[in-house]
Each structure stands twice: as C-alpha cells, then as structure tokens.
Amino acid sequence: MQKSDLPEPWLRGTLAEVPAVQRAVLHALELAREDLERWCDGLSDAELHARPGGIAPVAFHLRHIARSIDRLLSYAEGKLLSAEQISALKAEMDPGGSRNELMAELVVAIAKSGKRIRAFSEEQLQENCYVGKKQLPTSVGGLLVHVADHTQRHTGQAITTAKILVAQR
Numbered sequence: 001m002q003k004s005d006l007p008e009p010w011l012r013g014t015l016a017e018v019p020a021v022q023r024a025v026l027h028a029l030e031l032a033r034e035d036l037e038r039w040c041d042g043l044s045d046a047e048l049h050a051r052p053g054g055i056a057p058v059a060f061h062l063r064h065i066a067r068s069i070d071r072l073l074s075y076a077e078g079k080l081l082s083a084e085q086i087s088a089l090k091a092e093m094d095p096g097g098s099r100n101e102l103m104a105e106l107v108v109a110i111a112k113s114g115k116r117i118r119a120f121s122e123e124q125l126q127e128n129c130y131v132g133k134k135q136l137p138t139s140v141g142g143l144l145v146h147v148a149d150h151t152q153r154h155t156g157q158a159i160t161t162a163k164i165l166v167a168q169r
Contacts (some may be wrong), residue, residue, distance in 0.1 A: 011033070019122045019139055026117055028109045028148035032065065032155040036106060039162045045098050047165045048067040056093070058165070061158035062102040063092045065151050066109035072150070075131045102108045117144060 006012060010027040018026060040048070040058060048059045068089050071081055081089075097105075125141030136148075 021125055022117050025148045026114055028152055032151045033110050035155055039159045043162055048099055050165055052164045055120050058158045058161050059097060059102055060093050060111050061154045062106050065154045066106045068150060069145055070115045071148055072143055072147045076129055076140050090108050
C-alpha cells in the first residue's frame with residue numbers, strides 16, 4: 001500500500017502508547033511531513049523560491065515549520081531561545097537551499113521533535129510556560145497543541161503555493 005492510499009496518520013492506530021495530546025501533535029506533524037513530501041516532490045528549486053503574486057515562497061514555509069517547531073518546544077520546555085535559534089528565525093525568508101536541503105531540514109526537525117514531545121508527562125500539560133520576549137503565559141499542553149496548529153497552517157499555505165506553481169507551468 002502506498003502512502004497516498006493510507007488513511008491520515010491519526011486514523012492508522014499508531015502511537016497508541018503515547019498520551020492523547022502528544023499523540024495528536026505527533027500525528028499532525030507526521031501528516032504535515034507526508035503532505036509536504038507529496039506536494040513538493042515535483043517542484044524545482046526555482047519553484048520552491050518563487051513568490052507567485054508576492055506570497056511567501058514554499059521554501060519559507062518549509063524552513064519556518066522546521067524552525068518554529070524547535071522554538072515552540074523550547075518554550076514548552078521552559079527555555080528561552082538561543083542565539084542560534086534567533087539567528088535561524090531571522091534567516092527564514094533568505095533565498096537559497098535546494099529542495100533536498102529544505103526537505104531534509106524539515107524531516108530532521110519533525111523526527112527530533114518526536115522525542116521532545118514524548119518527554120512531556122500528562123501532568124506537565126497543565127503547567128504554565130511562557131512564550132517570546134514578552135513571556136506571554138500559556139500552558140505546556142496549549143503550546144503543544146499550537147505546535148500542531150501552527151505546523152498545519154503553514155503546511156496548507158505551502159501546499160496552496162505549490163499548487164499555484166504547478167498550475168502556472
């Protein structure tokens with residue numbers, strides 16, 4: 001059975017050993033990875049960096065997804081952003097990077113996030129944590145759900161841009 005023939009990750013009965021909130025986040029990340037691999041597969045490097053109608057390029061969304069997952073999980077872990085994370089944030093819109101490089105960064109980021117997401121206990125989901133320079137309050141659980149939500153939002157934008165690019169060929 002091919003990936004495209006499979007139901008979405010949350011319907012495959014996988015990760016049953018993982019608590020529900022973390023499982024949902026992991027399934028959302030897995031779906032994002034699969035969707036992005038599918039829709040970006042045929043795009044050239046030039047297309048990945050194209051800005052049809054002035055919208056953000058697919059390359060930005062790929063970088064942003066990978067790097068924002070890392071940043072958001074740092075906040076969930078009670079950490080401030082490192083200088084390296086801040087530098088990476090500032091470079092997300094920079095041109096460059098091949099499809100293979102961009103997809104590799106995404107795949108590695110999602111894979112690494114799995115271990116971090118699984119490390120939270122169900123009790124920790126209720127704990128307070130803080131986001132950004134302003135240290136805006138949220139909960140660990142809320143932040144984990146936002147990882148899934150934010151990833152899916154940018155995945156949709158990347159796929160829409162990819163479809164526009166394919167239609168313009």
